Amino acid sequence: MKVLFCISNVPDTTTKVKFVNESKKLDVSGIQWVINPWDELALTRALELKDDAANGIQSVTVAHVGTVGAEPTIRKALAIGADDAIRVNTEADDAYTIAAQLAEAVRSEQFGIIMCGIESSDHNGSTVGGMLAEFLGCPSVTGVSSVKIEGGIPVIVREIDGGKEVLTVSAPFVAIVQKGIAKEPRIAAMRGIMMARTKPIKVIEPAACESLTEVVDYEMPKARAACKYVDAENAGKLIALLQNEAKVF
Amino acid sequence: MSVLVFLENWDGRFKKLSFELVSYASKVADMLYSPVIALSFGQVDASELEKLATYGASKVISVENDLLGTFDEQAFAGLIAGVAQNTDAKVLVLANNNAGKALAPRLSVRLKAGVASGVSKLPVSTEPFVVYKKVYSGKAFANILIKTDIKILTLAQNSFELVESPKPFVCEKSAAGPDGSLIKTQVKEVQIQSGKILLTDADIVVSGGRGMKSPENWAPLVELAGLLGAATACSRPVSDEGWRSHDEHTGQTGKIIAPNLYFAIGISGATQHLAGISSSKFIVAINTDKDAPIFEAAQYGIIGDALKVLPKLVEAVKEMKSK
């Protein structure tokens, strides 16, 4: 079985975001781009599955929709251990166009397990994975905290409100992964970084596709009122303030 | 034309989130001069369904079918899309929880409808259709234009006030199930934790970080939460260390919550932590370091040792409750 995981190229999570062009565009100056945290964990789990020969995973492929500027992030995934990469060469528009492009690019490739992160840390959409599954006409499982293969059958844990479900699903399917899928993201070793230089990135030209949404502009959060301090010795006073001023109880 | 709101139930019951969804859908419907249709899957008693009318649903469609016993995302989306077409839905409203995150994107492709996820406010305008939503994990907001005829919105939990706007209770029962050939998932086992207030549902959350020093120190924090009817939470290192269970982890890579009140106790306020809690209405920070970034996000703060402050808070809450 071949595994695919889709990555979003996002600003490092500590980035202080700023906008330019009348607040219509992210100011990319000085930003360090990274693999979206969830996608990095998906990659880690895919590699763990491949490490155990009993799982019969032939290869782990990374896919990304974006311009050549994203190649360092793709190379990072290759350095961590992905075998090869697919890049659809177009500016990522909205989630719908990203999913549509991914679907076109991978439809004929017979991936058994496709992994996407539950959310991209830029637009917080939580939509690409489900859209991709619908474009491909295959099942999806959302909120996945574990993927195993038992006797050739994928066994999934799905997080639900207040609990979890263990389920089986027939391949091909899209697993939309969240906390628990892997412990710590794997990091690239020197050997991996050397090897990544020669691993193939297949570049595909985009299919015709129109976005369904667009960003009109961005706004910064409204400044919160300054913090009101209560003296530690009289900490109990806080409860009175919460009751009478904030009126939360 | 209609606004269609999709509702899950928990053992045949709705919860506050369900009524937030109907309240929200009903306000959106007012903007479009159209009725709200509530769509409920699975067995729910009439008395429970009737509550949806209280929050503004003009009609409730209640679908009961054995095939709905398993949440198969593809099959559910197919069934919802059919109802959306039959009711000429122009806006679909779902929760921004795992079920909504599973269904909204599939519906988007089926109906060719643009999605805005995690909205917390009414649309800025309906012609053109623009919604305001959090981006970059709360570090900014964006106005999103949805260009399609049908729009899909997922609503962030605890972000929209309940509004009653009672309508006569009209209920249409349906037995139409999903397309069985689409069902490709099989649930083998369900594990539900009962008796615990869900972090995502809680109005008040008491959360501890590495500043709590060791797992043995949690007793007063848990006591405070118990007294306040609050859920307990923690920062990532705390769950990574195994001091607290993983389902308490809040933040960028944990749960994203929006309670009325969030206590951050011994939590520094790293940007990845704030990503999960910045939508809280009030944040209380308790920290020994006066320069900890959590104080910038907080409305109330105590500079001091959590282990000394917590017992004082417990006493004060007991006193408040005894009055």
Ligand SMILES: Cc1cc2nc3c(=O)[nH]c(=O)nc-3n(C[C@H](O)[C@H](O)[C@H](O)COP(=O)(O)OP(=O)(O)OC[C@H]3O[C@@H](n4cnc5c(N)ncnc54)[C@H](O)[C@@H]3O)c2cc1C
């Ligand atoms: C990709 C990525 C994703 C991440 N996702 C998350 C996430 O989802 N959630 C999350 O929480 N973190 C996340 N992190 C980690 C985050 O960067 C911080 O490391 C983490 O939030 C710090 O946890 P903390 O505040 O408990 O600990 P610390 O940063 O160690 O802070 C402890 C605080 O306790 C205070 N303190 C010490 N002693 C006392 C005392 N006796 N009384 C009161 N205060 C005291 C200290 O002054 C300090 O401010 C992520 C990091 C990365 C890189």
